Amino acid sequence: MTQVFYKEGLAVPVTVIRIGPCLVTKIKTTTTDGYNAIQIGYCQVPIRKLTKGQLGHLKKVGLPPLKYLTEYNFKDINEFYVGQILTINNFNLGQLVNISGLSIGKGFSGTCKRYNFKRGPMTHGSKSHKAPGSIGPGTTPGRVFPGKKMPGQHGNKKVTILKLKILGIDTEENLLVVKGSVPGKPGNFLNITPAN
The missing domain is CATH 3.30.160.810 (Double Stranded RNA Binding Domain)
Incomplete structure (x- = not known):
């Protein structure tokens, strides 16, 4: 960038x-x-x-x-x-494109980092600082529902950024300059398609 x-x-x-x-x-x-x-x-x-x-x-x-x-x-x-x-000649200045790729992987993350959960109190004998807290009721239903926000793999998923504007084209070096950010780290493989 x-x-x-x-x-x-x-x-x-x-x-x-x-x-x-x-x-x-x-x-x-x-x-x-x-x-x-x-x-x-x-x-x-x-x-x-x-x-x-x-x-x-x-x-x-x-x-x-x-x-x-x-x-x-x-x-x-x-x-x-x-x-x-x-080649890059298939794109035009001012054209809107959708760009998709793998987002940056952040490893196994807790709920505060992964879902922006609030932390617990840090004083007065609290022993629950970054724990997620209760994850559901007891006897009924007696299980945790699928899709519950819990710790796990964060990032490293396919992400698509919609309608990014092309601001520059360099035909000699095959470079495309788009407004804004794209998924992933430098060197990431991206798919670029015209926006409808």
Whole structure:
């Protein structure tokens, strides 16, 4: 993340994202698969990094070994073909995009950190400082209901940020500048789709 300064003196927080180039690895149609979609591959890796099934899928269409394969639904797939290179030129300045990725993992966390629970009293003999307290009634129902807010894995989940505006495009370095923050830490793998 960084910031961009406008002539009016406004400082706008932005995120710089490296985009592609990505290869179209498969085209799915309603006749063969029941829906229209394209599969896109990204990040070329050594052959030893992939399974035989993944290598066979890419070798069949004559493409190099790609680490990430992702599907995107399209109504009209006639403009795509296998092996086509998708670059940053598919985006426009001012366009709104949805960006999804894994959020930063914070490990096994308690209820105060995970759900913003209030703490208990710190003095007068209190022995319940950060404990969650009662988790339900006794004999009836005699169990804890599913979905109860309790300690557990915090973060490391798929998060989507909607309608981020594209403020800059660098075609030479394949960089996209979007307003605001995106999920995850630096180096995170992201999915970028046009906002409807």
